[in-house]
Amino acid sequence: MHGLADISGDDPTELLPPGYRVARWEVVEPIGTGGWATVHAGRLVEGHAEGVPGEESVALKVLPTAGLSPHQARKVADTARREVEFGRGSSHPRLIRLLDTFVLAEPDRPLLDGAIVLVMERAGRSLRDLLDAGVSEAEGARLVTEICEGLAHLHRSGWVHGDLKPDNILLMADGSVKLSDFGLVTQLTGTHGTHGYAPPMGTFDYLPPERWRAPLGEQGVEIRPSADIWALGITIHELFASGASPFPGATPMARGAATQEYADGRAPLRLDGALPPFWRALTADCLAPTHAARAPHTAESLLARVAERTATDVPPFVRASVRRGRRRAASLTLAVCAVGATVWPHVEHDTASGAPSAEPPGRIRVFNAEQSCRGRTDRNADCSLGLAIDPTRPYTVDNVVATRVWHGDELAVDCRLPLGMPIIDEADTHSAAWYRVRLPRGADRTAAWLPAVRTKDRPSVPDCPAPTPTG
Numbered sequence: 001m002h003g004l005a006d007i008s009g010d011d012p013t014e015l016l017p018p019g020y021r022v023a024r025w026e027v028v029e030p031i032g033t034g035g036w037a038t039v040h041a042g043r044l045v046e047g048h049a050e051g052v053p054g055e056e057s058v059a060l061k062v063l064p065t066a067g068l069s070p071h072q073a074r075k076v077a078d079t080a081r082r083e084v085e086f087g088r089g090s091s092h093p094r095l096i097r098l099l100d101t102f103v104l105a106e107p108d109r110p111l112l113d114g115a116i117v118l119v120m121e122r123a124g125r126s127l128r129d130l131l132d133a134g135v136s137e138a139e140g141a142r143l144v145t146e147i148c149e150g151l152a153h154l155h156r157s158g159w160v161h162g163d164l165k166p167d168n169i170l171l172m173a174d175g176s177v178k179l180s181d182f183g184l185v186t187q188l189t190g191t192h193g194t195h196g197y198a199p200p201m202g203t204f205d206y207l208p209p210e211r212w213r214a215p216l217g218e219q220g221v222e223i224r225p226s227a228d229i230w231a232l233g234i235t236i237h238e239l240f241a242s243g244a245s246p247f248p249g250a251t252p253m254a255r256g257a258a259t260q261e262y263a264d265g266r267a268p269l270r271l272d273g274a275l276p277p278f279w280r281a282l283t284a285d286c287l288a289p290t291h292a293a294r295a296p297h298t299a300e301s302l303l304a305r306v307a308e309r310t311a312t313d314v315p316p317f318v319r320a321s322v323r324r325g326r327r328r329a330a331s332l333t334l335a336v337c338a339v340g341a342t343v344w345p346h347v348e349h350d351t352a353s354g355a356p357s358a359e360p361p362g363r364i365r366v367f368n369a370e371q372s373c374r375g376r377t378d379r380n381a382d383c384s385l386g387l388a389i390d391p392t393r394p395y396t397v398d399n400v401v402a403t404r405v406w407h408g409d410e411l412a413v414d415c416r417l418p419l420g421m422p423i424i425d426e427a428d429t430h431s432a433a434w435y436r437v438r439l440p441r442g443a444d445r446t447a448a449w450l451p452a453v454r455t456k457d458r459p460s461v462p463d464c465p466a467p468t469p470t471g
């Protein structure tokens, strides 16, 4: 976020020298400086902190309040309050965890007196550090997937990040993504929990067009999850275009003006030629010019799109088995179904007993919310839908079986899981229910899970026992 002044001074070690103790934590060295804060590497020197793996694995974020105008001090305090309130109530593998918070009492060191210290999990670097070199398409897919997992969790829990950008997308030592910097997080309110009110701050390059004109009320400016989706679109563009913004201009203000020209229909969206076709389409959806046009593209639906795309874009040895599966499906199609759909054979296993059962308790037809895919009979890969291995885990690349399904396919169903991972389809239909379906003979497993949003049928089948990781 943009602060009003660099309050930290030129040398962060002047503020918090190595060896400085904050309760059970000790400062090791500075990591970086933001608009309002300096961040230092730190270590635990006393006792034990749950979930802190190594003794040097924390970051101490210091927000000084000394020397600020009352207005600035209020902003810093509000930023810290948001981070703390959010950090205390949330825990997810894709979010940087808050471990401790303090307000320093240092009457003899005026710069530090009253400073707020947040102790957090420490990352190795940020996504910003990857932009110059660029990433491969596969690596980009993994990074975007993990960003979307974090965003989907935030949005599901009723929060908007409000300052998503490569600097706030941190990479852990093992390369995994965690979102950070929750100083502008906003809780969704309103009758349906659709919007909240954020302070009029943020990073110009990542603000959606509607934010430039949003009226500032007593509670702040209105913000919705679609603001994070816009920021995600800019971030994906930067990721595949070596850090370039999709909007022209030498300064953030100029790029902001270009953003508004586009939103007003006075300029087209010009995405960099470096973006591969799938990512062009996805980025364009994230950068839909209005909240209403962007709203169907939720973090959850983007996650499903990337997962499906990655599952079709599999290594050659897996692809061969998928092709074999498709050939088998194609012959069944001819034999059984005049409209290009498949009726899968059903012999595998009875869910409750594990014994083979000839007749499944129910059948469902696959429904594809993409209208353009419904009339097709060619089983085109772009129109295929995935099945999950574990319906309680995020629907990501490593949670999709190799066998694909298409609109109209008829599947044998054993049971229904009412509360799995919530899924939102392209038409914005929500459901946390899943059906356990049998896979055709020869598939690499006997069963998989179809999200209930992918069928219009409601067969009367028993509730499933808790799923095992093998599905």
Ligand SMILES: Nc1ncnc2c1ncn2[C@@H]1O[C@H](COP(=O)(O)OP(=O)(O)OP(=O)(O)O)[C@@H](O)[C@H]1O
Pocket (backbone or CB within 6 Å): 001, 002, 003, 031, 032, 033, 034, 035, 036, 037, 038, 039, 059, 061, 096, 120, 121, 122, 123, 124, 125, 126, 163, 167, 170, 180, 181, 183
């Ligand atoms: N948990 C962390 N682990 C490692 N580095 C971190 C961590 N949190 C922040 N940093 C790094 O410290 C620097 C400043 O942090 P941060 O952006 O949170 O401060 P800020 O004042 O809120 O910044 P901004 O004004 O950009 O929002 C950044 O370079 C960031 O990558």
